[in-house]
Amino acid sequence: MMTKVKTQGLVTDLMPCIRLLQAAGHFLFNYHADTSGMNMLLRKIYSSAHAVLIVVHYICMGINMAQYKDEVNELTANTITVLFFAHSIIKLAFFAFNSKSFYRTLAVWNQSNSHPLFTESDARYHQISLSKMRRLLYFICGMTVFSVISWVTLTFFGESVRMIASKETNETLTEPAPRLPLKAWYPFKTMSGGGYVFAFIYQIYFLLFSMALANLLDVIFCSWLIFACEQLQHLKAIMKPLMELSAALDTYRPNTAELFRVSSTDKTEKVPDAVDMDIRGIYSTQQDFGMTLRGAGGKLQNFNAENNPNGLTAKQEMLARSAIKYWVERHKHVVRLVASIGDTYGTALLFHMLVSTITLTLLAYQATKINGINVYAFSTIGYLVYTLGQVFHFCIFGNRLIEESSSVMEAAYSCQWYDGSEEAKTFVQIVCQQCQKAMTISGAKFFNVSLDLFASVLGAVVTYFMVLIQLK
Amino acid sequence: MEPKTYTTLEAFKPHFNALARGGYLKIMKPTSFKKPYFNAFCRVLVWFFVVLYNLQHLILVIQVRRSTERIVDILFILLTTLNTFGKQLAFNLRVHRIDKIIDVMNGVYFAATNRYHVDIMKENALAMYRILRLYHVAIFTCGILWTIFPLVNRALGENVQFTAYFPFDTAESPTFEIVLAYMSILITLQAYGNVTMDCTIVAFYSQAKTQIKMLRYDLEQLGKIDNIETKFTENIFERSSHIWKALKDEKIKIHSKLVFCVEHYRQIVWFVKEVESIFGEAMTVQFFVMAWVICMTVYKIVGLSIYSAEFVSMGVYLGCMLAQLFIYCYYGTQLKVESESVNTSLYCSNWLSSLPKVRRQMLIMMQYCSKPLTPRTAYVIPMSLETYISVLKSSYSLFTLLNQKH
Numbered sequence: 001m002m003t004k005v006k007t008q009g010l011v012t013d014l015m016p017c018i019r020l021l022q023a024a025g026h027f028l029f030n031y032h033a034d035t036s037g038m039n040m041l042l043r044k045i046y047s048s049a050h051a052v053l054i055v056v057h058y059i060c061m062g063i064n065m066a067q068y069k070d071e072v073n074e075l076t077a078n079t080i081t082v083l084f085f086a087h088s089i090i091k092l093a094f095f096a097f098n099s100k101s102f103y104r105t106l107a108v109w110n111q112s113n114s115h116p117l118f119t120e121s122d123a124r125y126h127q128i129s130l131s132k133m134r135r136l137l138y139f140i141c142g143m144t145v146f147s148v149i150s151w152v153t154l155t156f157f158g159e160s161v162r163m164i165a166s167k168e169t170n171e172t173l174t175e176p177a178p179r180l181p182l183k184a185w186y187p188f189k190t191m192s193g194g195g196y197v198f199a200f201i202y203q204i205y206f207l208l209f210s211m212a213l214a215n216l217l218d219v220i221f222c223s224w225l226i227f228a229c230e231q232l233q234h235l236k237a238i239m240k241p242l243m244e245l246s247a248a249l250d251t252y253r254p255n256t257a258e259l260f261r262v263s264s265t266d267k268t269e270k271v272p273d274a275v276d277m278d279i280r281g282i283y284s285t286q287q288d289f290g291m292t293l294r295g296a297g298g299k300l301q302n303f304n305a306e307n308n309p310n311g312l313t314a315k316q317e318m319l320a321r322s323a324i325k326y327w328v329e330r331h332k333h334v335v336r337l338v339a340s341i342g343d344t345y346g347t348a349l350l351f352h353m354l355v356s357t358i359t360l361t362l363l364a365y366q367a368t369k370i371n372g373i374n375v376y377a378f379s380t381i382g383y384l385v386y387t388l389g390q391v392f393h394f395c396i397f398g399n400r401l402i403e404e405s406s407s408v409m410e411a412a413y414s415c416q417w418y419d420g421s422e423e424a425k426t427f428v429q430i431v432c433q434q435c436q437k438a439m440t441i442s443g444a445k446f447f448n449v450s451l452d453l454f455a456s457v458l459g460a461v462v463t464y465f466m467v468l469i470q471l472k
Numbered sequence: 473m474e475p476k477t478y479t480t481l482e483a484f485k486p487h488f489n490a491l492a493r494g495g496y497l498k499i500m501k502p503t504s505f506k507k508p509y510f511n512a513f514c515r516v517l518v519w520f521f522v523v524l525y526n527l528q529h530l531i532l533v534i535q536v537r538r539s540t541e542r543i544v545d546i547l548f549i550l551l552t553t554l555n556t557f558g559k560q561l562a563f564n565l566r567v568h569r570i571d572k573i574i575d576v577m578n579g580v581y582f583a584a585t586n587r588y589h590v591d592i593m594k595e596n597a598l599a600m601y602r603i604l605r606l607y608h609v610a611i612f613t614c615g616i617l618w619t620i621f622p623l624v625n626r627a628l629g630e631n632v633q634f635t636a637y638f639p640f641d642t643a644e645s646p647t648f649e650i651v652l653a654y655m656s657i658l659i660t661l662q663a664y665g666n667v668t669m670d671c672t673i674v675a676f677y678s679q680a681k682t683q684i685k686m687l688r689y690d691l692e693q694l695g696k697i698d699n700i701e702t703k704f705t706e707n708i709f710e711r712s713s714h715i716w717k718a719l720k721d722e723k724i725k726i727h728s729k730l731v732f733c734v735e736h737y738r739q740i741v742w743f744v745k746e747v748e749s750i751f752g753e754a755m756t757v758q759f760f761v762m763a764w765v766i767c768m769t770v771y772k773i774v775g776l777s778i779y780s781a782e783f784v785s786m787g788v789y790l791g792c793m794l795a796q797l798f799i800y801c802y803y804g805t806q807l808k809v810e811s812e813s814v815n816t817s818l819y820c821s822n823w824l825s826s827l828p829k830v831r832r833q834m835l836i837m838m839q840y841c842s843k844p845l846t847p848r849t850a851y852v853i854p855m856s857l858e859t860y861i862s863v864l865k866s867s868y869s870l871f872t873l874l875n876q877k878h
Contacts, residue, residue, distance in 0.1 A: 324824070325824055328824050332819065332820050335816060335819070335820070422828040423828055425828070426828040426831035426832060426835070427824075427831075429831070429832075429835050430819065430823060430831060430834065430835055430838065433815065433835060433838045433839065433842065434815060434816070434819045434838070436842060437812065437815065437842065442809075445805050445806070445809055445857055446857045446858075446861065447858070447861075467873075471876050
């Protein structure tokens with residue numbers, strides 16, 4: 001259909017999600033192979049069409065809410081629905097205005113360093129993160145489709161009526177309303193016939209696409225977090241071999257597997273020539289070139305013992321030092337990635353939490369009016385579970401990031417740092433100091449995304465519910 | 473092109489100008505307001521009228537102490553103006569300590585040393601200026617509203633009672649207008665002073681945040697090899713010896729740069745603690761007044777319908793209070809977040825290429841900087857967005873509860 005676009009880094013990993021986002025109508029115009037003017041214009045028209053359709057339907061729902069604002073029950077129910085779909089509109093607009101910072105975050109991992117000793121571990125954890133991201137995507141897509149199906153199914157149960165309070169007799173009368181998934185105002189008649197079918201199909205489209213819009217953006221955010229966590233796992237896993245390798249430099253250690261592996265995986269036994277600068281086989285960063293000469297290793301290091309007791313070749317020594325450098329550069333890269341994620345998505349999380357808090361307050365009120373197993377109960381519980389599920393979705397991944405980043409210190413401590421060189425020990429010290437403060441994602445500095453946030457939200461809902469039940 | 477040296481105090485010029493013009497403070501170093509006698513005269517006048525205004529309210533409170541309704545109405549105004557008075561006292565009695573802070577800001581550590589520093593200082597100055605202007609506009613709008621409401625009420629035939637004690641009758645026509653003008657002018661003046669003093673205190677905290685940003689930039693540049701200039705030669709040995717020599721010089725420079733950063737951070741910590749202690753009591757009073765006002769406003773709003781003029785004026789007043797609290801909490805959080813990132817910046821410097829000796833020095837700095845700078849009110853309440861949210865949550869809960877019982 002279209003030629004494969006050349007991508008790297010995070011974009012390659014997240015390509016299915018990006019394609020789904022483009023299909024759902026987000027204003028994501030990068031990462032296409034074919035960027036001719038005609039095709040771009042078509043894509044822009046496609047996204048704008050979706051945006052217009054969804055906003056128009058949202059306004060229709062708003063008009064319906066304004067029409068029935070005097071009825072308390074109707075007003076509450078309509079407000080909940082309107083707030084529920086506000087997420088989609090907000091996320092659509094947020095992405096449109098912030099697409100540059102999304103592209104920047106997606107490009108953060110385009111150039112990553114590598115080291116011959118650790119490529120296998122890197123690849124393994126990368127694979128794990130890829131499979132986790134896929135699984136998350138399938139799960140969320142499945143849940144979205146399931147929600148739409150159950151919503152539409154629920155429409156066919158129960159009476160499709162509106163509760164109107166009669167002013168004279170002060171009791172609630174029922175007024176017939178069209179049997180549609182959502183209550184909205186249409187300029188044409190929707191009780192039956194062509195208008196009804198059209199409105200039904202429009203609403204199914206609206207349900208599917210607006211839920212997809214909101215959920216897919218959350219999936220991108222969580223996928224980023226999964227990636228960052230797996231990178232941290234990789235770093236924790238290579239800490240031990242790293243320390244063993246650097247221990248080999250200053251102290252006598254009996255044959256560790258690493259030492260032998262170092263000498264046997266070398267395809268070229270080329271010791272860096274004084275004149276020959278071609279050592280690209282070992283190093284991938286320019287700065288390492290400063291380390292090659294004189295054989296003593298690091299740029300500012302002037303170890304008095306030029307010879308190390310194990311008789312490693314100069315290249316092996318450089319390999320060991322460059323391993324530490326790889327670790328630190330990789331960790332700094334992860335810190336940059338997490339900072340970029342926080343800058344990009346923080347405000348969206350803030351808006352999400354704001355809208356969700358108000359929605360959950362109203363839902364707690366609605367829940368006090370449940371009087372049996374009926375359509376009302378199912379729909380209220382459905383809204384509750386969905387809203388709490390959305391909050392839980394990003395809280396759990398935020399929490400995992402916090403845990404992973406603070407457990408790096410544990411990994412640093414549990415390797416045999418006491419056998420390491422001075423360099424290795426100060427490296428462990430600085431890493432431990434840095435990892436004491438966990439890496440968190442904050443919603444524009446108002447709150448930290450963690451399971452504490454979810455617990456407080458859940459606690460608040462339950463408290464409101466209990467208080468309102470008592471006051472009834 | 474030689475860039476003009478940008479002084480740290482540029483950010484404070486509009487604030488100190490406004491304070492001097494309003495007669496709230498003497499002419500400080502950063503101002504461009506150059507009329508000392510006029511300023512002295514203004515200050516005396518302002519002191520006199522502010523004290524008079526507060527006394528009048530106090531007398532009326534004592535007079536009508538039987539009627540709770542009236543007391544609440546008067547206390548709305550009186551507590552806010554007492555709050556302003558408290559801040560005015562803090563500024564004027566501790567002006568020597570403020571001078572000392574300004575001297576520190578003019579000192580070596582707080583000065584901009586490169587392009588990036590100048591850029592972020594300019595950004596900061598612009599933000600502070602905009603906030604000040606925004607609040608001034610809001611104040612003058614509120615002042616006009618507060619003048620119009622009694623006039624409108626009087627035209628509608630309602631009995632307008634002033635919240636201050638006057639020894640003469642104020643219902644008659646010319647007296648009413650004169651007294652109304654007096655009250656409006658004084659309350660607008662006090663609101664102007666209040667808002668400018670708030671913005672000045674916030675500007676101090678924002679300056680601390682900017683300084684930390686500058687420090688972070690300096691730390692990230694520690695030991696970066698790109699800054700080293702080497703002569704290009706074909707001969708690899710010569711080139712490497714150039715690098716080696718440059719690196720040795722750099723080694724000495726790293727140490728002195730690190731020392732500068734350590735001292736810079738210590739100065740910033742001192743600065744923040746000093747600002748906190750100068751304005752400590754005033755901020756405590758402010759916080760409790762705000763809490764009281766929010767509770768009372770919520771209590772009064774519950775019974776009113778949405779379209780009455782009283783609801784609107786209560787709403788606007790509540791909005792002003794919340795906006796005042798917001799800038800403190802926002803900039804407090806900014807400062808805290810920046811200070812938490814100092815360690816990350818040190819981590820992102822090129823510490824890998826330094827000797828363990830230097831690394832240990834950096835480590836000691838990292839330990840010290842791991843404790844974030846949190847400005848506090850009344851020693852226990854941190855000025856952060858979490859505080860703000862809990863204030864909002866509590867007022868909303870109070871409102872819901874009172875609404876249910878109604």
